[in-house]
Amino acid sequence: MMTSDDLETSKLTMSAIALGSNIGDSRAILDSALNVLNETPGITVCSYSSYYSTDPIGPAQPDILNACAILEVELTPQALLETLLDIEQQFGRVRHERWGPRSLDLDLLLFEDLILDMPNLQVPHPRMTERGFVLVPLAEIAPDWIEPVSGEAIATLLQKVDCSGVRSLNLQSKM
Numbered sequence: 001m002m003t004s005d006d007l008e009t010s011k012l013t014m015s016a017i018a019l020g021s022n023i024g025d026s027r028a029i030l031d032s033a034l035n036v037l038n039e040t041p042g043i044t045v046c047s048y049s050s051y052y053s054t055d056p057i058g059p060a061q062p063d064i065l066n067a068c069a070i071l072e073v074e075l076t077p078q079a080l081l082e083t084l085l086d087i088e089q090q091f092g093r094v095r096h097e098r099w100g101p102r103s104l105d106l107d108l109l110l111f112e113d114l115i116l117d118m119p120n121l122q123v124p125h126p127r128m129t130e131r132g133f134v135l136v137p138l139a140e141i142a143p144d145w146i147e148p149v150s151g152e153a154i155a156t157l158l159q160k161v162d163c164s165g166v167r168s169l170n171l172q173s174k175m
C-alpha cells in the first residue's frame with residue numbers, strides 16, 4: 001500500500017490517466033499526446049485503450065474523443081500532475097468555462113492504490129466512478145484495478161454507470 005512517505009520520493013509506480021479532446025484534429029492530438037507522454041523522462045506508456053466518441057457531459061459542445069492509458073511512472077503524483085498540465089498547455093489548452101470544449105484534457109485517475117486529497121490534486125479522480133467516458137476505456141486496459149475509495153474493480157464500477165453516450169470507434173492510437 002502507498003503511504004504519505006511515498007509522496008516525497010519518486011519510485012516506480014503504475015498510474016492511469018484519461019485523455020479527452022474536442023477542438024482541432026482530436027485523433028491526431030490524442031496520438032501525439034501519447035507520444036509526448038512516452039518521451040517524457042520518468043514516464044513510459046504501457047498500454048492505451050481504443051478511442052471513443054462520447055456525448056459531452058456539461059455545456060453544449062461537439063462530441064468528445066476519449067481514451068485512457070496506463071503509465072509506468074517514476075515521478076511523484078504532484079510531479080505527474082504538473083507534467084500533465086504542461087502537456088495540456090503544449091497542445092493549446094485554454095480554460096474558459098467549467099467542462100467547456102478543450103484541445104486536450106489529461107486527468108490523473110489512479111496512482112497505485114493511493115488516496116490523496118490535496119487542494120490541487122485529488123486521487124483517485126473524484127468523478128471517475130460516475131463517468132462512462134472514463135470507465136469504458138479504462139475497463140478495456142485495466143478491468144481488475146481496484147479503485148481504492150469504493151474498493152471495487154473498474155469492471156464492476158462499469159456495470160453501474162450509464163454508458164449510452166459512449167460509442168466505440170474501433171480505432172486504435174497510432175502512437
Ligand SMILES: Nc1ncnc2c1ncn2[C@@H]1O[C@H](COP(=O)(O)OP(=O)(O)OP(=O)(O)O)[C@@H](O)[C@H]1O
Pocket residue numbers: 081085095098099100105106107108109119120121122123124125126127
Ligand atoms: N486527479 C486530477 N487530475 C487532474 N487535475 C486535477 C486532479 N485533481 C485535481 N485536479 C485539479 O483540477 C484542476 C482543473 O482541471 P481541469 O480544468 O482539467 O478540469 P476538468 O478536467 O475540465 O474537469 P474534471 O476535473 O471534472 O475532469 C487542475 O488544475 C488540477 O489542479
Ligand SMILES: Nc1nc2c(c(=O)[nH]1)N=C(CO)CN2
Pocket residue numbers: 019020021054055056057058064066099105133
Ligand atoms: N464526454 C465527456 N464529457 C466530459 C469530459 C470528457 O472527457 N468526455 N470531461 C469533462 C471534464 O473533464 C466534462 N465532461
